[in-house]
Every structure is written in C-alpha cells, then in structure tokens.
Amino acid sequence: MNRDNSNVEPHSCEEISLPGQIEFARQHTGKILSQRVLADKTFAIRIDARELAEAITPGQFFMIRPERGTDPLLGRPFALYDTIVDDQGMPVALEFAYHVVGKMTNLMSEWESGENVVVWGPLGNGFPFYEGNHLLCVGGGIGYTPFLGVSRETLGTRLYGDSSKSSRATRESANPERRVTLCYGAQSQRYLADLSDFDDFDSSRFRIQISTDDGSAGHHGFVTDLVAQNLSAQGNDRPDGVYCCGPERMMAAVASICQAENVPCWLSLETPMACGFGACFSCVTKVVTDDGWDYRRTCIEGPVFPAESLAFQEN
C-alpha cells in the first residue's frame, strides 16, 4: 500500500510521486445493502463490495454511479466511512456517508436495498498511519466521515487494507498511550450526524468536541476555535498532529493555525472529480513546487496532502 510515502515530504517538482495511484483498484458491481439517515439530508449507504472493503483504508475514496443510464453520467467520489466485518473480523461490505447537494446525491437518497451500483476503487493515498501521541481530527460538515476509520486505526481497534501490509505490523506495536480528539463542526444541530458509531472507543483515549455555526449544539462558533483551544493545551493534551477534511476555507484556516503552532497538518481535499484515477486532469489543485506552484491531480497525488505542500487559492 502506498501509505508510507504520503508523509511530510513536500512534493518536489522533479520527481512527481503519485501516492494515490492504486495499482490494485478495480471496477465492481455491488448491491446496496442498506441506507440509513444520519442527519437532515445526510445518509449512509452500505454496499456489498467485499474486495473494495478489503482493500480500502481511511482517507481513501472510491467512485460510485448507478448501474444503468447516462444521466447522471460520471461517477462521484466518496470517502470510506466504515467497513463492515464478519465474525472473523474480515471486511465484507463498506459504508459511506453523504450529504445531499446536487444531481447524484439527490438520486442516491432514493436508492433502495437490492439495487446494483457500480463502484471503482480504492482510490487516492488516504491518511498516513498516525505514529504520534495525540492526533487531532478536524471535520467540517460531511468531512468528518473519514475520521471513524482513522480513529479506529490510530487506536489499534481495527485494521484496514491488505492485512499483510504495514498496518498490521504497526498495530502490533501500537502505542497504548496514543490518543485521538475529533473536532466536528456543522452549520447547525440538524446537520450534526448521529455519532453513535463512535461510541465504542475507550473514553480515556478518544473524545469528541462539537461546534455549530449557530450555537444550536456544542461550541457556538467555528470548528477552528476548537482547534486553536486544543493546540494551546500543554503536555499530552496538546495534539502533535492534525488531520483535517471539510470545506476549503475551513481547511485553509486550520492549516494556518497549525503552521503558527508548528504542528504538522494534513488536509484531505474534496476537489470535484470526473474519473478519480488520474485520466482526465480535471481535479487539479495548486501544489507548491521549487519554482512556484503547479496544478496537480488531487485524485492520484492526494487527496490527502501535507498542508504546507498546497498553495491555497486567494478568496
């Protein structure tokens, strides 16, 4: 798995590395097993796609589209929320969560169990396996979903991806002191997803902090306030690494707080995509190079980037 080279190294302009190009990605047809409501206009869909579930890791994504028809035409990218495991702990299905925003997501909200969908993946580099002491995950809106898997992997309660690969070895030596804090920001209470999937973590090692823009739940204000608070703590209460996914403005704000606090930060971008595997060059983002910046494909160079390697658009 290409997870080790997604670490701090800034992207250099001579050697273009494509950590998100996955040679074992495949196209599958799978059945929808269930669809449930997580919040207003927010749902989670389970798909019977064993091979994809076996291979995918937190922060990676896959593309999905209906089996038939040409409108909508292109697949849409979604991040892994959860893998569903059998009695032996082997992944047999996967779940993703989505917020309804447009053509495909509206259609998806009408999908029913038993329908076939087409998926291809796993795609993208995913978050690196966290090896620090205290990871801060920051999710804005639906961007919180990768952090269920990230938290499980970081705390050593679940393995993802090809088990013969590094994650198993790393888990064996997983630091029992390692902690995760999840800061989750939403516009308002009704968009706050049901977080009961996070209930099975040991509360001494995992906590959730919530913010809403309108103060209807948790901290009244932006999730970035919570990030600043966490980073001003002392000792092991102070996170030593930050993973972030959400709207671009929020990620830019989190990145600048982390930079000021000198804490390494990784961002997972949600650039609109047409293929998801590097063929179309539509998902480009500005990546810092030796002589300025260059457009690079988010799908196969990311979607997770060290914050300092990105040149944020002014807006």
Place this chain on the structure above:
Amino acid sequence: MITRNDHSVWLRNRRKPSESDSYRKSSRNDRIDEQNDIATEDQSLMADLQVTLNRLKLRNPILVASGTFGYAREMAAFVNFSDLGGIVPKTVTGESRIGNPPPRTVETSSGMLNSIGLDNDGIDVFINKHVPYLTGLDTALIANVAGRTVDDFAMLAERLSGVSGIAAVELNISCPNVSGGVDFGTNPDSAKEVVAAVRNACPFPVIAKLTPNVTDITAIAAGAAEGGADAVSCVNTFQGMAIDWRRRKAVLGNVLGGLSGPAIKPLALRCVYQIAKSVDIPIIGIGGISTIDDVLEFLVAGATAVQIGTANFYNPAVSGSMATLLNQQLDADGIRSVAEIVGSIHQTTQQSC
C-alpha cells in the same frame, strides 16, 4: 535518421508480457455495461478484427481517445492493454503548459464539458518519461500532438521520429480550449498544409483529428486527405458552455469548453457519415461511444476504427472489453470481418434530402 518502419508490426506482440501484464490478466473488473451483455459462453471467436487505415494497420478497431486515457499508466488497474487496437495518450505540445484554471469539467445531460487546456509537461518530458512506458505496452502507440504553427507540428513529428515504437501520429488540429490550436481545423487549406508538413517530417502514418465546430466538416477532411493524411479522426468535442445563473457566472474556469459523452453521439455519427459519403479517406469515429452497439453504428456509418473517450471515465474497464464484444457480435451475425461492415450504410441507403 528517419527510417521507414514496417507498421504491420502492430499485428504481432512486440514483447513478452511483463509480470505486471500478467497481474492485469487476472483483472477482476466486473463487466458492467448492461447493453453489452451478449452471451459470454465460449464461442468460436472467428471474425477478423484487423483493420487497415492506409499505412496504419491495427489488430482491432478499438482505440482510446486522447485526453481520456491519461498516459495509460493511470488505466493499468482497469484495462489489459493488449485488448486494445491502440492507445492515443494525452496531447503533447512543444513546451509544457499549465492548463486552464479549475473547474475544468462539469457534467451536463448525458455528457460533460471540459476545458483542460492541454495541461502537459511538453515533448521532452513526454519522450523521456511517458514514451518508454507506452512503447513497452503490447498495443499500438498513436502519439497526439498540438502546435501553434505548421513548423511546431512538423518539429513535434520530427522529434517523435527519433523514438522507436510509435505507430502513428494524430494531429490535434481541433482543440477548442486553446487559442491557436483550432485554426488549422477550420480551414481546408491550413489543414492540408499542416498535414503535408508533418508527413514530410516523420516516417509514420499521419492522422488529422477534426473539430466538428465548422460549417462543413467534409471540406476539412478533404483538405487533410489532399495533404496526405492516412486517416481522419472524427470528432473532437463540440464547443459549449454551462452557466450558474444564480452567480451570473460561467461554471468552467475557462468559460467555454468542449462537450463530449453520449450526448454528442448522434452529432458525431452525422460527421462520420458525411465524410464517408464524400471523401475518400479512412475515418476513425469518435464521440459518445460507450457500448458495442455504439461501436457498430460508427463502423456502419463509415468509420474503420473508433476511439472510446469519456466512457473511460465512468466505466474504466469498458475499453478492454470492447474487442471481445465486437468479435462476439460479428460472429453472432455471421459477419466474417470488420472490413465487411465498415461503411455498409452507404451501400444500402439513399440520401433523402
């Protein structure tokens, strides 16, 4: 320096499949296209799929379109390249180009608009980094180039002549997303001139890729034929735009873009049909092809080969399944060769207006 190659080489395997090829052989991509569900039982796959476009011979008529297949590496997980008649990688220009600002694509009804803007690293990087990989694949490599001037095109073709293993060059005289590129494709004399210059500059077959954004595409095809093109590929994208009326703004960063996908198939078929009817030149049909029926429609309209474009994005395994499907369909219909069906509409119908 320039040597005449024997291009029939593409009918043979050029090297033993590598380890990674055999890895792909075990490709587990499900075949997903509902319209393609012809019986898959073992049949005697007898039809002759080889096609000849003047100096270019292909082992089957299924190619993939420039800009929709990356540099092939990106597709390695989904496609066994030896199932393809050939690969046309992304357009290469003399100097590197940064491309257009995002958003670069937007979905439209049964189609998409793109304004990638020929984002590429230039001919040197192409030759050093991509060509060695591409020529190692067991399929024909058709390089696609774009220049601003006739000399640019000739220079690019000459640079490629220094590289072995290139089956043909396709001239992108039709990209609607960069100024300068499209002019050669809108004037028959310029089309003729650029094709003739490239023909002089390189030993391999020359294909002119035409834009449909003209009044009379047959005139441009005739110009390319006079210049000595071995084939025309038809068509590139149709110029269009998408508007976000609430923001009073164009959706694409470049405002205008090119329409592709199933939405353009009838328009592209018309172009192929008209050229086949009036110009004596082999045609490579392109536009919205995603099923075996689409492939056959283009062949019947007069295309000798086809390119699959946008479908690679939303059905990444499709190109690799198409030659087998073609074989099965021809077999089922008792047709012994692709050549037998190419242009067959012109033997059976009369123009009605």
